[in-house]
Amino acid sequence: MQKIHLPNAVQPLIQPVRDIVSRTPGSESLLERVAVLTTGYRPDPERELQESTYYDYPVLKQPFWRWEIIWYFFFGGLAAGSYVIATIATLFGSEEDRVVARTGYYLSLLALLPCPPLLIKDLGRPERFLNMLRMFKVKSPMSMGVWGLLGFSFFSGTTALIQAAKDGLLGRWWGTRLLAALPQGLIALPGSAFGVFLGGYTGVLLTATSVPLWSRSKLLGGIFVSSAFSTSTALISGVLRIAGAPNHVLHKLENMEWMAMLIELSGLLMFLRNSGRAARPLVGTAPGEHGRTFWPFMIGGGLVLPWLLQTFGLFEHRQSRHTSRGVLVSLLVLIGGYFLRRTMIEAGHTSSRDARTTLWNARRPH
Amino acid sequence: MAVESGKPLRGGLAFVKETMLSLRKEPPPPPQPAMGFFTDTSLCIGCKACEIACKQWNQLPATQPFWSGTSYDNTQQLGATTWRHVQFIEQIGRGQPERSAPYKPALPLLDDQSLEAKNALPETAPGTALPFFNSDRWLMHSDVCKHCANAPCHEACPTGAIIRTEFDTVYVQQDICNGCGYCIVACPFGVIARDDQGDHHAHKCTLCYDRLKGGIEPACAKACPTDSILFGEVAQLKAHAQERVGLLHQRGVDEARLYGADDTILDGGLNSFFLLLDEPEVYNLPQNPPRPSNHVAPASFWTIVAAAILGLMGILFFRE
Numbered sequence: 001m002q003k004i005h006l007p008n009a010v011q012p013l014i015q016p017v018r019d020i021v022s023r024t025p026g027s028e029s030l031l032e033r034v035a036v037l038t039t040g041y042r043p044d045p046e047r048e049l050q051e052s053t054y055y056d057y058p059v060l061k062q063p064f065w066r067w068e069i070i071w072y073f074f075f076g077g078l079a080a081g082s083y084v085i086a087t088i089a090t091l092f093g094s095e096e097d098r099v100v101a102r103t104g105y106y107l108s109l110l111a112l113l114p115c116p117p118l119l120i121k122d123l124g125r126p127e128r129f130l131n132m133l134r135m136f137k138v139k140s141p142m143s144m145g146v147w148g149l150l151g152f153s154f155f156s157g158t159t160a161l162i163q164a165a166k167d168g169l170l171g172r173w174w175g176t177r178l179l180a181a182l183p184q185g186l187i188a189l190p191g192s193a194f195g196v197f198l199g200g201y202t203g204v205l206l207t208a209t210s211v212p213l214w215s216r217s218k219l220l221g222g223i224f225v226s227s228a229f230s231t232s233t234a235l236i237s238g239v240l241r242i243a244g245a246p247n248h249v250l251h252k253l254e255n256m257e258w259m260a261m262l263i264e265l266s267g268l269l270m271f272l273r274n275s276g277r278a279a280r281p282l283v284g285t286a287p288g289e290h291g292r293t294f295w296p297f298m299i300g301g302g303l304v305l306p307w308l309l310q311t312f313g314l315f316e317h318r319q320s321r322h323t324s325r326g327v328l329v330s331l332l333v334l335i336g337g338y339f340l341r342r343t344m345i346e347a348g349h350t351s352s353r354d355a356r357t358t359l360w361n362a363r364r365p366h
Numbered sequence: 367m368a369v370e371s372g373k374p375l376r377g378g379l380a381f382v383k384e385t386m387l388s389l390r391k392e393p394p395p396p397p398q399p400a401m402g403f404f405t406d407t408s409l410c411i412g413c414k415a416c417e418i419a420c421k422q423w424n425q426l427p428a429t430q431p432f433w434s435g436t437s438y439d440n441t442q443q444l445g446a447t448t449w450r451h452v453q454f455i456e457q458i459g460r461g462q463p464e465r466s467a468p469y470k471p472a473l474p475l476l477d478d479q480s481l482e483a484k485n486a487l488p489e490t491a492p493g494t495a496l497p498f499f500n501s502d503r504w505l506m507h508s509d510v511c512k513h514c515a516n517a518p519c520h521e522a523c524p525t526g527a528i529i530r531t532e533f534d535t536v537y538v539q540q541d542i543c544n545g546c547g548y549c550i551v552a553c554p555f556g557v558i559a560r561d562d563q564g565d566h567h568a569h570k571c572t573l574c575y576d577r578l579k580g581g582i583e584p585a586c587a588k589a590c591p592t593d594s595i596l597f598g599e600v601a602q603l604k605a606h607a608q609e610r611v612g613l614l615h616q617r618g619v620d621e622a623r624l625y626g627a628d629d630t631i632l633d634g635g636l637n638s639f640f641l642l643l644d645e646p647e648v649y650n651l652p653q654n655p656p657r658p659s660n661h662v663a664p665a666s667f668w669t670i671v672a673a674a675i676l677g678l679m680g681i682l683f684f685r686e
Contacts, residue, residue, distance in 0.1 A: 058556060061553065064547040064562075084680075131542055131544045137526075259683075352551070
């Protein structure tokens, strides 16, 4: 089994928690029980061994996608979500909500910047990346994704420029006056459509493969787009909280974050139930399975805990400030969003190696 | 392309011209009848001539020698530099279905002697009985790209490197492929692979496109000494395969079946199909794999549903 290389900032964070999980007595069996409960599938090695395969050699070839793709999915989600939230704040928010729009447009462009280099680096022949533009193929989410990313880059860049011109960051001359006069909200409308696409197509891209974990349930796109919303509301509200934005603006963002987390969590639970046996590499604790990262970092620390904290916060008095708690929630959600992508990709590698589950997945009538 | 020094402008123009030339769409060659393979595993003797012939003709490097320890199959799988792969499936002591129980000849004359013989001769050690009288068997299967009628790799390819040729085969244009790897996760048979030791492109069986252009059959079919690999027009091959499976059924090989000869697999069947002597899973072939491109619509639908709910909630929250 190949170990997946990743930028080294993350590894020291994971190992202690994984150690705690594996050292705590009963935690393994608890995770196993939760895995069986959520997927509705209890591993039965004896029956699975009866299934025929060819010496357990993998049926599928392993994906090549590694840390570049994980970070691309994460940053792409942030860029898309920030943009859509900024647009909503522009079109429907009050004068005070302009701060959300401004932060959102800037953060969207910032999060977008690392995406193209990550994608190009991931190619076998990076210098041939322009070949992606030879085709416009509706059936191929990869092809549509390239065009979607291109379109979104245009809109994200334009709106950020307009914002910068409005904020006087580009100086004061006729060019900035022209830019500032452009209808930002109107331009952001088609931009948001591209944004929703960018946030969700990555899930559709994984679904349109033969890997059982990614393709069995058809909900991955919905989960990724919810995660794009939850992580970007977390990012914007975290930044605004540190910057000291008015409380009721933050309150609106937190309402949205709360909702996005709820939808993401229910989407994930449906995903696990629909996938059943195919979800084992994601939730199980056997060697090669990623439950020990998925449960504490993604579901537990990245969704349930911040959602509960948020719920308490929403019941409290609106005027009370809880800067540290808000920042903590934001941080947890962002970490959870990263680990959603990471465990999903890495468990997909495990899933593609599992000949028996692949053959089982192909046995159903279509 | 060499850019002449001292004439940067002309060099630049030549570069632009060359780039534009590569974008020009050439008229497609006239269509030919669909060509494919019929691999009849009941005739395969596991000589691996196809594997070697393929490597020789296509100038594919040998894989690192490796001892799998599971069977005589040390190739294990198709790969970027292995486009034919012979499987060795050893079925020792398998549960014998009642219909094809070992045939016991009725020889009443020998009945009297049989008891004596039993005492005189030592018991036959398990596994040494003649193959005609025991249920052990050794299946061989030369695996290859299926050249699917609706090929998931072709549907997934974002650069258009993977095309259908005039022979209705699936072909990877090496000068276009940029190694994105999406075809590799799309293929439900684990056929296409990226050569990470070499040029980092996706590779697979070309159905010897160069030989077909010259009017000769693919190297593996040419080399096969038992005609287990047949090459020809798909329609004719499928008719022949039906005949062959009928003949085998007539002779009592009830487990013979065709894989990919009808339209069920991937909504259109396979142009390179098989006659198998057991369940497809025994040969590591998925029984009825989902077609990845069919997932695009439902997955997009659920994405839009989630985004619509989130967007509406966002509008509501910001309006209050």
